[in-house]
Amino acid sequence: MSDLKIRTMEEFAAVSGISRPTLSKYFNDPASVRKSTRARIEAAIERFGYRPNIYALNQNRKQTRNIGILVPYLADPFFAEMARHVEAVVIAAGYRPILLSSHGDPAQELENLDSLRDIRPAGVLLAPLGRRSDAERVRAFCEEVTTVLFDCSVEGAGEAFVGSDNDQSVGLIVDRLCDTGEPPAFFEMRDPSNPNALKRREAYARAMTRRGLEPMYVRAEGTGWDFEEIGFRGGLEAIARRRLPTDTVLCSNDRLAIGFLAAAYEKGLRVGRGPGCALRVAGHDDHPFARYTCPRLTTVAQDYEAIARKSAETLLSLIRDDSRAASREVALFGGRLVERASA
Template identity: 65%
Template sequence: MDDRKIRNMEEFAEVVGISRPTLSKYFNDPESVRKSTRTRIEGALEQYDYRPNIFAINQNRKLTKNIGIVVPYLADPFFAEIARNLEMLVIGSGYRPILLSSHGTAAQENDNLESLRAIKPAGALLAPLGRRSDKAAVESFCRAVPSVLFDSNISGLGEAFVGHDNDQATALICDYLCRSGQPPAFLEMRDPTNPNAYRRRKAYCDVMERMGHPVHLLQVDGNGWDFERIGLEGGIKLIDGGDLPTDTILCSNDRIAIGMLAAAYQRGLRVGLGPGCALRVAGHDDHPFSRYTCPPLTTVSQGYDIIAERSVERLFSLIESGQRAEKRDEIYLEGKLVMRLSA
């Protein structure tokens, strides 16, 4: 028997090397996991003399098996992919996901939260609108329901936040673009919808100043979630007006970059590296479509699967403990550079 004291299921998951959702599924119903997994868990229980809080688990069984998932705009493939990962993890833990889209409006987000509260979910995974959210409504919901926020961080709300490290990721792609060609200008919406855009803008400015390069913010008009159209129309205006201060454009997100690629095509500008190329275009997020653009888009990735996994693990640790968190966690996951032909 190992003398190490295992205090909770999170520590047990770490030493065993099995995800929290799978452990949760086992403790709810041992026969629901594969025999090899069951044998591994039971061996570890003996090795570490760990016993879960059966009282808390039994209390949780009195709750509904519903887990709310709220995203700002399900038509965006970025959020659709994260939601798909969340749903599969929730189902794998023996719970029922209830997926709702806020369609980009605070009114719909509030309606979603009220609908979820009415069915008394065991917990919720929320990607709030951010700046456009009714903060009081989100705060009220999070007080009533154990909640983990992802993608969009509203300070102080929910038991935890899991999301992308915008500072690290923006610095990573700026460094690559500066090493491989002209320093980039930053293309963004003048009034961004998602709060991550503001963090990326600041990170870009900080990196350029630290590296001794000029800061060029190219701000285009537009609002809402039709990013490709905004990137296309804004890109055409910039090209036609001769307002591109460099041949390298870093876009706030991949969807704006897709619009910029279309603008360059319409104006007969070849995008990419090497002879004959007039522009380099890069994005941020590794959007599901970014590898299929022409040319394929250089970007910096968000780990959809890891963000989903860590969010679900953190939520189920709350549900299984039967207690609210004493301190809010903020978990930031690093991005990875994805080099393709556009830059």
């Protein structure tokens, strides 16, 4: 094998003496070239140790079988679960899912979008960071690549958006908490990155106002995606400084609620229903760990599978029709109340 490093098909064409179009034809389908040419190519591959970049090859095709899936934070079990369901639909349809995470970093999100451009995907399923996203760059990407957004929307971006009906889900749990005890205060991050948090804040205010009640807010300091730590520290401060205006706390998401439960335990407050309990705590999302907290967390379950399936099927339909949507489709799925021991 030659010590010469061959990085591109152009370099391989130069050293092998075989034209670039012939090489491209061979790597797309070896049987499409003459037997003698195939033998020359394979001998050159053996000599120079060249291996083509499959993604670069796809750039020469009108449409690849790649579908990009970009999530904001793959370490979050919510997005891991969503990605699992999306991948299953994509694979069943005969496409190759390519999963990327932005790790909560706007610069990484843009780098991931550039990487997806390079592989010329048939389409992309995008869950953007949200308020920290570069909205103009996201919209520009969606103009170039058929894209369906899920979980979090960016105004004017993508052929469709699929997510949760926060008004329905938050209203559902506010009503239940009010019917079974004191009205809830809303525990949230002061400056959340994800627009869903703001939508839930607004939905909470509407649900309380509808019942003739004044909204109550308890806000935790902190930014980023370390929600359990933010919930824990914010919960400790709220309890220590007696900032809770009620014995019922509705957390903006389950990860904040998990942190708040730990804070209540550390402060010696029993969470749950019935005699001896000082607080009721509820969340939103039905995080995979919500059923294993102590006590087990009352929450609203997002329909992971329905959101993932609708997102993927919408994108696949656009790809099959080789078309762009006449108008941006929006599909929102309601939540399901999950009552456990915490409230």
